[in-house]
Structure formats: structure tokens, C-alpha cells
Amino acid sequence: MTAREPSMPLRAWPRCDQTVAWSALSGHAQVHGRDLDLRQLFRDDPHRVQRLSLQAPEVWADLSRAHWDLATQRHLLDLARECGLAEQRDAMLRGELVNRTEGRAVLHTALRAPRGQAPFSDVVHAELDRMLAFVAGVRAQAGGTQPGDIHDIVHIGIGGSDLGPQMVAAALSTWVHPGLRLHFISNVDGQELASVLPALHPDHTLFVVASKTFTTQETLANARAARQWFLDAGGRDVARHFVAVSADPRRAADFGIGTCFAFWDWVGGRFSLWSAIGLPVALALGGDAFRALLTGAHDMDRHFAEAPLEANLPVWLGLLDVWHRNFKGYSSRCVSPYAQGLKRLPAYLQQLVMESNGKSVDADGRVLPYATSDVVWGEPGTNGQHAFFQMLHQGRDVIPVEFILVGRPAYPDADVLSAELKDLLRVQHESLLANALAQAQALMWGKTEAQALREASPTAAPGVPAEVIARHRTFSGNRPSLTMLLDALTPRSLGALVALYEHRTFVSGAIWGINSFDQWGVELGKALCQDLLPRLQSGDTQGLDAATAATIGRLRQGRDGA
Numbered sequence: 128m129t130a131r132e133p134s135m136p137l138r139a140w141p142r143c144d145q146t147v148a149w150s151a152l153s154g155h156a157q158v159h160g161r162d163l164d165l166r167q168l169f170r171d172d173p174h175r176v177q178r179l180s181l182q183a184p185e186v187w188a189d190l191s192r193a194h195w196d197l198a199t200q201r202h203l204l205d206l207a208r209e210c211g212l213a214e215q216r217d218a219m220l221r222g223e224l225v226n227r228t229e230g231r232a233v234l235h236t237a238l239r240a241p242r243g244q245a246p247f248s249d250v251v252h253a254e255l256d257r258m259l260a261f262v263a264g265v266r267a268q269a270g271g272t273q274p275g276d277i278h279d280i281v282h283i284g285i286g287g288s289d290l291g292p293q294m295v296a297a298a299l300s301t302w303v304h305p306g307l308r309l310h311f312i313s314n315v316d317g318q319e320l321a322s323v324l325p326a327l328h329p330d331h332t333l334f335v336v337a338s339k340t341f342t343t344q345e346t347l348a349n350a351r352a353a354r355q356w357f358l359d360a361g362g363r364d365v366a367r368h369f370v371a372v373s374a375d376p377r378r379a380a381d382f383g384i385g386t387c388f389a390f391w392d393w394v395g396g397r398f399s400l401w402s403a404i405g406l407p408v409a410l411a412l413g414g415d416a417f418r419a420l421l422t423g424a425h426d427m428d429r430h431f432a433e434a435p436l437e438a439n440l441p442v443w444l445g446l447l448d449v450w451h452r453n454f455k456g457y458s459s460r461c462v463s464p465y466a467q468g469l470k471r472l473p474a475y476l477q478q479l480v481m482e483s484n485g486k487s488v489d490a491d492g493r494v495l496p497y498a499t500s501d502v503v504w505g506e507p508g509t510n511g512q513h514a515f516f517q518m519l520h521q522g523r524d525v526i527p528v529e530f531i532l533v534g535r536p537a538y539p540d541a542d543v544l545s546a547e548l549k550d551l552l553r554v555q556h557e558s559l560l561a562n563a564l565a566q567a568q569a570l571m572w573g574k575t576e577a578q579a580l581r582e583a584s585p586t587a588a589p590g591v592p593a594e595v596i597a598r599h600r601t602f603s604g605n606r607p608s609l610t611m612l613l614d615a616l617t618p619r620s621l622g623a624l625v626a627l628y629e630h631r632t633f634v635s636g637a638i639w640g641i642n643s644f645d646q647w648g649v650e651l652g653k654a655l656c657q658d659l660l661p662r663l664q665s666g667d668t669q670g671l672d673a674a675t676a677a678t679i680g681r682l683r684q685g686r687d688g689a
């Protein structure tokens with residue numbers, strides 16, 4: 128199967144804000160949205176959780192504490208139908224050129240479909256088999272003492288060629304081969320690579336240079352530096368210790384790397400961890416674990432493709448994002464995984480969501496009058512409680528919080544832990560979960576001034592009336608959150624979770640009528656940098672704007688003075 132010409136014109140559906148459903152939602156927001164109080168909604172409907180929670184493959188989600196109700200959801204589902212959400216989804220899955228500004232299909236789903244069940248299945252599985260055969264060879268000697276036995280894998284890439292593999296490797300660190308260490312180098316700041324090199328030996332290091340275009344300045348600079356180190360350190364066989372991953376193998380060969388694992392232009396960078404970009408994950412975890420990751424994502428793909436919109440978790444979440452963003456006016460969301468292994472998930476989601484939907488024109492190039500992507504940020508819990516939860520509870524802005532919980536913990540070498548230590552760690556995991564539950568409860572129920580007054584001790588702050596203290600200790604409550612629960616963090620459950628976020632991002636982008644799959648916004652800075660780099664080196668600020676010229680001058684002054 129191959130990519131297909133678009134079956135739909137650029138503007139195939141009414142713009143979302145010109146639909147009947149959008150008007151209904153606007154009216155709904157006026158009547159129900161403004162004074163919506165979660166506490167009252169739960170009092171009015173004892174079945175609210177059952178009605179607004181949903182089990183998808185590997186992921187259970189409770190959306191009952193989001194700022195919506197069943198009537199809201201019905202209007203949003205009407206909006207999805209008026210905007211042709213299902214038709215847009217099916218066109219993407221069929222391999223139509225839905226990335227219209229780049230003339231490409233969008234088929235990251237084909238990377239994880241079983242043989243014969245998606246477009247391009249033959250080439251996908253041929254390259255996957257080839258990559259995993261290479262992986263098996265490296266892992267068979269991993270940690271060995273012979274030259275060429277690999278101990279360290281240094282993955283060089285940035286953006287979608289870094290964030291996905293790094294996030295997965297961190298999440299599944301307990302599955303990593305005991306003889307292998309993974310290092311991720313992305314920033315053009317040489318400090319990152321230089322900090323890793325001293326611990327490496329050229330005979331036991333494999334460099335993976337990952338770049339879809341193989342033109343990204345950061346990646347090529349780090350690859351050149353890594354190669355220089357390798358030769359300086361007495362490395363003898365570049366071909367054996369450097370492999371590439373790219374959609375442009377010719378450029379990789381021109382750079383001097385003979386082994387290249389390929390992927391294709393219909394795989395967006397931020398959707399590419401399922402392709403050969405996932406090579407470091409496969410090396411670290413093994414082929415079976417990598418295939419399980421793909422299976423989990425495929426499970427979610429099938430749910431997204433087949434479940435009716437009314438019982439489709441990516442659809443629920445994407446529509447809720449539209450409601451929170453366009454009708455409640457929430458401009459950011461905090462993703463707080465209560466699982467340290469998911470510490471890189473917020474960073475991964477920043478690219479997935481904000482590079483996909485941080486757009487201001489629709490398919491026709493018309494500037495949109497309504498908001499699109501919110502700002503995604505966050506850190507794992509419980510750390511966030513000691514950093515920014517103050518603002519989430521008592522700030523002026525309402526910021527929906529996404530709690531991601533993992534029921535069962537996983538620890539490296541669990542079988543060598545003593546019974547006493549296992550028991551302590553078990554209690555810590557229960558404390559982690561209890562903290563997440565408490566934060567969601569506090570956000571929703573808050574604390575009244577009367578409750579705070581009853582608790583205030585008269586000597587709390589000498590000279591400050593108890594009423595004043597109480598007002599500082601009042602929590603408005605009625606703050607929205609989502610809870611997502613994985614029974615355990617495994618390759619399969621992680622694959623499903625990430626695919627859930629991919630499809631959720633597609634849903635809101637499709638409703639907004641934007642192209643979620645290009646990223647023209649990153650090009651201007653890259654182009655300007657090409658002009659500024661030599662100027663920084665030469666000091667020539669002729670024709671530059673005053674601010675840039677002044678900064679260059681100050682930098683050079685400081686450098687000359689060093």
C-alpha cells in the first residue's frame with residue numbers, strides 16, 4: 128500500500144467556531160461553565176465518576192474532576208461530528224497526504240501495525256527486522272571484554288530524534304541490559320558531550336547519530352565532535368562504532384557513516400520513536416521489549432480507530448482540551464506523573480503537543496480567531512508539590528493538572544533486594560500514590576475560610592489577626608484535574624500511553640482545523656543563526672539590530688577580557 132492523494136479539499140469541514148455545536152458550547156459555557164462547581168456536580172450525580180471515566184488499552188482515565196459535565200461532552204461530540212473528526216482520522220490512517228503543507232502522509236501508526244495491516248507494511252517490517260537483528264548482535268556481546276563489545280551507547284539527536292527514545296529509556300530503566308549504559312546527547316552546547324566522554328572507551332562505545340533530515344546543526348556538530356574524540360582516543364574502526372538513523376541515508380553516508388537504519392518522510396520527527404529512532408531503546412531493552420512497546424501503541428491505535436467517539440479515550444481527551452482551552456480559557460496544563468520513571472514525559476509532550484498544535488493559521492493559511500495549543504509543562508510528583516503546587520492550589524490562574532499513576536512499582540534487580548528493603552520501598556510507593564490522591568482531592572475540595580479559621584492557632588503569627596491568617600490558608604478548590612492510571616509501567620503500557628497522547632493531540636488539532644504535522648515555526652531561528660554565527664566569531668555587527676549588536680559586543684568584550 129502506498130500514500131494516497133487527499134480525498135478531501137483543504138477546507139473540507141466548517142471551521143470549528145462556525146459550527147452549530149460551537150455556538151451551543153458557547154451558550155453552554157455561559158450558562159454552566161462560569162459557575163460550574165465540581166463539588167456540586169458530584170453531589171448532584173453520585174455516578175459521575177462512572178459516567179466520566181473510561182478504560183482504554185492499558186490506561187484507565189478518570190475525567191470526572193475536569194471542568195465539564197455530560198451535557199458538555201455531548202456538545203463536544205456534536206462538534207467532533209460537525210468537524211469530520213472520524214473522517215479526518217480515517218483519512219490519516221489510510222495514508223492520505225493529510226500533512227498538506229509538506230505533501231506527506233502521516234503514518235506513525237504504520238510503524239507499530241502487525242505485518243500486512245497498514246500502508247508500507249513491507250518496508251516497515253523489513254527495516255524493523257534488520258534493526259532488531261543488529262540489536263541482537265550488539266546485545267549478545269554487551270559488557271564483554273573484547274574490542275567491539277559494547278558497554279556504552281551514546282545517542283546523538285535532538286527534538287523528535289531525542290525526546291522519545293530518552294523518555295522511553297528513562298521510563299523502562301529497570302529493563303535495561305545490565306551490561307549497557309545509555310547516554311543522550313542533544314544540545315549543541317559542547318558541555319553535554321564533553322561531560323560524557325571521559326567515562327567512555329572507544330573500543331566499547333557505540334555512537335548512534337539520529338536525524339531525520341541529517342542536516343540538524345546540533346546533531347552534526349555533536350557527531351563531528353564525537354568522531355574526533357573517538358579518533359583521538361585511539362579508536363580504530365569508525366564504521367563499527369558509528370551508526371546512523373535517518374530518512375536520508377545518503378546524507379548519512381556522505382557524513383561518513385556506513386550503517387544507517389532508515390525511516391520515512393511520512394513519519395513526523397515527534398512521532399518517530401516507533402521507527403529506527405527507537406534504536407537506543409531496542410539496544411537497551413532488547414527486541415522483545417521494543418516489539419511490546421509497538422504492540423501497546425497498536426492496541427491504542429485500534430481503540431482510537433474502532434471505538435465509537437462516545438467511548439473513545441483519545442477523543443474524550445482531545446475534546447476536553449478544546450473545551451478547557453477555548454471555552455474555559457485555560458492556557459496551560461500541568462502534566463505531573465507520580466512515577467519517577469516518567470520524569471521525561473512532560474518534556475516529550477511539550478514537543479508532541481506544542482510543536483504539533485502551536486499554530487495560528489488553518490489549513491487554508493487563514494489566521495485563526497481562536498486559541499489553539501495550551502502550554503504543556505510539568506514535573507514528576509511528589510517533587511512538584513515542593514515547587515509549583517502552591518500556584519496550582521492558590522494562584523489566580525486555573526491550571527488543569529494531569530496525574531499519571533502507576534499501580535505497581537518496578538525496581539532494578541528487585542530479586543536481590545532484602546525483604547526489609549522491599550517493604551520500605553513498598554510503603555514509599557503507597558505514599559507516592561496517596562500524595563497524588565491527596566493533591567487531586569485538595570485541588571477539588573479546597574478548604575473554606577471557616578475551616579481554616581477553626582484550625583488557625585492564635586500564636587501562629589504574633590500581631591496578625593486569626594482571620595487574616597485564615598484567609599491565607601483558604602483554598603478555593605474547584606480546580607480541575609485528570610487522573611490516568613497504569614497498572615504497571617511496562618513497554619506495552621508505555622506504548623499505549625504515548626499513543627494515547629499522540630491521538631489526543633491529533634483530535635484537538637483536527638477540531639481546530641490546523642496542520643498538526645508540520646513545524647514551519649522552527650525554521651526562521653535556524654536561518655538567522657546561519658548569519659549570526661560568523662558575525663559572533665568576527666565581531667561584524669554591521670546592519671544588525673541594536674539589541675543583537677549590543678549583545679554580540681558584550682559577549683566579545685567578555686571573551687577578550689577572559
Ligand code: F6P
Binds near residue numbers: 286337340342343396
Ligand atoms: O524542532 C524542529 C525539528 O525539525 C523537529 O521537528 C525534529 O524532531 C528536530 O528538529 C530534529 O530534526 P532531525 O531529526 O531532522 O534532526
